[in-house]
Amino acid sequence: MLSDNLDAPLKTPSAGVFVWPRFSGWMLLALLIAALVLVPVAVTFSSFSHIEGDTLAHLTEFVLPGLIANTLWLVLGVGIGVSVLGVSLAWLVAMCEFPGRRLFNWALLLPLALPAYVTAFVAIGLLDFTGPLQTALREAFGPITLPEIRSRGGVILVMSLALYPYVYLIAKNAFSTQGAIALEAAQSLGLSRTQGFFRVALPMARPWIAAGLMLALMETLADFGTMAIFNYDTFTTAIYKAWYSLFSLPAAAQLASILILFVLVAVVFEQRSRAKMRYGAVGRSAASRRIKLSPAMAALALLYASTVLAIAFIIPVTQLALWARDVMADDLDSRYWAFAWHSLLLAGMGALIVVGVSLLLAYSGRQRPSKTMIWTQRLATIGYAFPGAVLAVGLFIPVAWLDNWLIDTGRDWFGFEGHEVLKGTLLVMLLAYLVRFLAVGFGPIESGLHRITRNVDEAARNLGTGAAGLLTRVHLPMLRASLFTAAAFAFVDIMKEMPITLMTRPFGWDTLAVRVFEMTSEGEWERAALPSLAIVIAGIIPIILLTWRGAHSQNQPHG
Numbered sequence: 001m002l003s004d005n006l007d008a009p010l011k012t013p014s015a016g017v018f019v020w021p022r023f024s025g026w027m028l029l030a031l032l033i034a035a036l037v038l039v040p041v042a043v044t045f046s047s048f049s050h051i052e053g054d055t056l057a058h059l060t061e062f063v064l065p066g067l068i069a070n071t072l073w074l075v076l077g078v079g080i081g082v083s084v085l086g087v088s089l090a091w092l093v094a095m096c097e098f099p100g101r102r103l104f105n106w107a108l109l110l111p112l113a114l115p116a117y118v119t120a121f122v123a124i125g126l127l128d129f130t131g132p133l134q135t136a137l138r139e140a141f142g143p144i145t146l147p148e149i150r151s152r153g154g155v156i157l158v159m160s161l162a163l164y165p166y167v168y169l170i171a172k173n174a175f176s177t178q179g180a181i182a183l184e185a186a187q188s189l190g191l192s193r194t195q196g197f198f199r200v201a202l203p204m205a206r207p208w209i210a211a212g213l214m215l216a217l218m219e220t221l222a223d224f225g226t227m228a229i230f231n232y233d234t235f236t237t238a239i240y241k242a243w244y245s246l247f248s249l250p251a252a253a254q255l256a257s258i259l260i261l262f263v264l265v266a267v268v269f270e271q272r273s274r275a276k277m278r279y280g281a282v283g284r285s286a287a288s289r290r291i292k293l294s295p296a297m298a299a300l301a302l303l304y305a306s307t308v309l310a311i312a313f314i315i316p317v318t319q320l321a322l323w324a325r326d327v328m329a330d331d332l333d334s335r336y337w338a339f340a341w342h343s344l345l346l347a348g349m350g351a352l353i354v355v356g357v358s359l360l361l362a363y364s365g366r367q368r369p370s371k372t373m374i375w376t377q378r379l380a381t382i383g384y385a386f387p388g389a390v391l392a393v394g395l396f397i398p399v400a401w402l403d404n405w406l407i408d409t410g411r412d413w414f415g416f417e418g419h420e421v422l423k424g425t426l427l428v429m430l431l432a433y434l435v436r437f438l439a440v441g442f443g444p445i446e447s448g449l450h451r452i453t454r455n456v457d458e459a460a461r462n463l464g465t466g467a468a469g470l471l472t473r474v475h476l477p478m479l480r481a482s483l484f485t486a487a488a489f490a491f492v493d494i495m496k497e498m499p500i501t502l503m504t505r506p507f508g509w510d511t512l513a514v515r516v517f518e519m520t521s522e523g524e525w526e527r528a529a530l531p532s533l534a535i536v537i538a539g540i541i542p543i544i545l546l547t548w549r550g551a552h553s554q555n556q557p558h559g
Contacts, residue, residue, distance in 0.1 A: 026364040030373060033361050034380040037435050040394020041386070044256045059251060063238060064258075071234050071262065073152055074159070075217055081160025082216045086167025087209060089305060091197070094175035097290045098298040104305045105172075106547040109165050111312040113539030115496045116162035117225025117516065118532040122316040123158050124149055124229065125323075125525035155232045159223065161312040163216040169546070170212035174205035218266050221259065222387035224499040225513075229520050235259035236499060239389040243503065249397060256390040263385050317536060323529030331530050336515075339531060343495055343511040346426070347538075350433035351441075351490040355483055357434060358441030363471055366449050377446075381439035388499035391432045396504060399428050428504040436500065437493050441486040448482025449475070488541050495538045 092098065093105050111119075126133055127149040137144050147153065191199060202209075224236040235255055242252040293301060361380055365373050383391065403422040410421070422428070452475060460474050476483075498513045505514065512531035519528035 026367045027373060027376070030361055030364040030368075030376045030380065033357060033438075034376050036431075037380050037383045037438065039398060040391050040432075040435060041260060042394075043397050044253050044260060044390060044394040046253075059255070063255075066233060067235055067238055067255075070152070070232060071221070074155065074220060074232075074234065077152070077156035078159045078163065078220045079213060079217055081156060082164045082167045083209065083213055085160060085164035085308060086212060086216075087171050087202070087205075089164070089308065090168050090171035090175055091201075092301050092305060094172045095201075095290055096301060097292050098301040100302055100305070104309065106543070107309055107313075108168055108305065109543050109546060110309070110540070111162055112165045113536050113543050114162060114313060114316060115225065115498075115513075115532075115535060115539070116159055116219075116223055117229055117498060117520070118320070118536065119162050119312070119316050120155075120158045120226040120229040121516075121520045121525050121528055121532075122319050123154065126315075126319060127154075150230060152232065155226065155230045158226060158230075159220055161308075162226075163219055164308075164312070166216040166219070167209060167212035170208045170215075171205055174208035175201065214266050218263060218385050221262055221266065222389075224387070224389055224502075225517060225520075228517065235262070236387050236389045239393060240499065240503065243393065249393065249400075252393045253397065256387075256393045259387060259390055263387070263390075266385070317533075320529045320533045320536065323526040324533050327526050327530060331527055336530065339510055339512050339515050340534060342509055343513070343534075346429065346433075346501070346509075346511060347491045347494040349426070350430055350437070350494040351487045353430060353434050354437050354441040354490040355445070355487045358438060358445050358486060359479075359483070361438070361442055362446040362449050363475070365446070377442070381442050383435040384437065384439035386436070388432065388436055388497055389503065391435050392428075392500050392503040395428055395432050395435070396423075399423060399431075424506050426506060426509070429500060429506075432500045432504060433494050433497070436497070437490050440489045440493055444482045444485040444489070445479065448479045452478055485545055488545055492539050492542050495535055 089104075089108055093101055093108065125131055127146060128134070129145070134144070134146055137146075185196075185200065221234075222236065223234075224240065226232075227234045227237045228240075235258065239252045239255050239259070242248050242255055361377060365377055399422050406421045456474060456478075457470060460470050465473065496513065498517060501511050501513055502517060505511070510518075512535055515531040516528045516535070519525075519531075
C-alpha cells in the first residue's frame with residue numbers, strides 16, 4: 001500500500017549529518033513493474049550459459065540459415081507492402097476529395113479487426129488450387145492456374161493486407177497536419193503536385209511513416225499463427241517446434257534470444273524515428289483545402305480504395321460468415337461455448353490486470369516525474385515489442401524453477417505430495433499477457449493523465465487530499481474514458497493472442513484462438529470460421545473507439 005506521506009517534502013538535514021537519498025515508493029513501484037518485464041528477456045538470454053552442443057549444432061547447420069533468410073525476406077516484403085498501401089491510401093484520404101472519402105477514412109482501419117492468421121486461412125481456402133475461385137475459373141475457361149498462394153509471396157501479401165492500417169493511420173494524421181500548405185509551398189517553387197508529394201510532403205511525413213512501419217514490422221516478427229498456417233518457417237514457429245517437438249526449452253530460449261535481437265533493432269529504429277518528430281499545426285482551413293480530383297482520377301481513387309478494403313476485409317469476413325453458417329448447426333455446441341467462455345474470462349482478467357498495473361505505472365510518473373522515471377516507464381512497456389512466443393518461453397522457465405523449489409520445500413517441510421504448484425495454472429498466461437500488453441493499457445491512461453492539469457492536483461492537496469485520495473477521488477473519475485479505452489484495447493488483443501495462449505494454457509483451457517489453430521492445422525477452414533468470426537466481432541471494438549476518438553479530437557476547438 002502506498003502511503004500518502006510519499007508526497008511530503010524532504011527535510012533538509014543538519015550540517016555535517018549524512019543522509020541517504022530518499023528512494024520514492026512510486027519509483028520503487030515503477031522499477032518493480034519494469035523488472036517484471038525484463039525477467040523473460042534476461043532469462044531468455046541466459047540460455048546461452050548452458051548450451052546443448054548437439055542441439056546447437058543442429059540448429060546452426062539446418063535451422064538458422066533458413067530462418068534468417070525467411071525472416072529477412074518477410075521483413076523486406078511486408079515493409080514494402082505496408083508502406084505502399086498505407087502511404088498511398090493515407091494520401092488519398094487526407095489530401096484528395098473523391099466519392100466515399102469520409103467512409104474510407106475509418107473503413108480502411110477495419111482490417112485491424114481481422115487477425116492476420118484469420119486472413120491467412122481464408123486466403124488459402126479461397127485461392128488454393130482446389131478452392132472455389134480456381135475451380136470456377138477452370139470450369140469457365142479450361143485449364144488455368146493462379147500463382148501459388150502457399151508461398152513466400154502469399155505470406156507477404158496476407159501480412160501486408162493485415163498490417164497496412166498501422167502505416168495508414170499514422171501517415172494519414174501526418175498528411176492531415178500538413179494540409180494543403182505543403183503542396184502550395186512546393187507549387188510556388190515551380191514543382192508539380194507529383195513532385196511536391198515526393199520532394200516535400202513525403203519527406204516531411206517520413207518520421208511518422210517510419211513509426212507506423214516499425215509497428216507493422218514488429219507485428220510481423222511476432223506473428224505465429226499466419227506462419228504456421230502457411231507452413232512458413234520463422235523464429236516464432238521454430239520456437240514452438242523446439243519446445244513441443246524437440247522438448248528442449250534451452251533450444252527454444254536460444255532461438256528466442258536471436259529473435260529478440262531482431263526486435264531490438266526494430267525498436268532502436270522506431271525510437272530514432274520518434275526522436276525526429278516535430279509536431280506543427282497548419283490550421284483547419286488549410287487541412288480542408290483538399291485536392292479536387294478530376295472525374296477519371298476520382299473514379300480510380302474510389303476503385304483503388306474499394307479494392308483494398310474488399311480484399312483485406314469485406315471478402316474475408318463474408319467468406320467467414322458463409323463458412324460459419326454451414327457448420328453452425330454442428331459446431332455450436334457446449335464445447336464451443338466453453339471456448340468462448342475461456343476466451344472472455346481470460347481476456348477480461350487480463351484486461352483488468354493490464355489496466356490496473358498501467359494505472360499504477362502512469363500514476364507513478366505523475367507523482368515522481370524525472371528522466372529516470374521516463375526511462376523506467378519505457379522499459380516497463382517494451383514488452384509489446386516482444387513476440388508472444390518469446391515471453392512464453394522467458395516466463396515459463398523461471399516459473400518452472402520456482403515451482404520445483406516450492407514442491408521440494410513443501411515436500412521437505414510439510415510432506416507435500418503434489419507435482420505442480422504454479423505450472424498448470426493461469427498464472428503464467430496472465431503474467432505473459434501483462435508483459436506483452438502493458439503498453440496497450442499504458443498509452444491511453446498516460447494520455448488521459450496528461451490532459452488533467454496540475455492545478456487540479458494542487459487544489460486537491462490544498463484541501464488535504466493525499467496521493468491515494470487524489471487518485472481514487474479525483475483522477476479516477478476523470479480517467480473513465482481513458483480506462484475504458486485501455487481495457488477495450490487490452491481485451492481485444494488478448495482475445496486475438498495465439499502463441500502465449502497456445503504455449504502456456506492449462507490443460508483443458510482451450511480458447512477461440514486455440515480452436516482456430518487446431519482447425520487450421522488440420523485444414524478445416526470451415527470449422528475455423530465460427531471462432532474466427534467471434535474474434536473479429538470483438539476486434540471491431542477498438543476500431544470504433546479509434547474512429548470516435550479521431551472524430552472527437554477533430555471537433556475540439558483549436559487554440
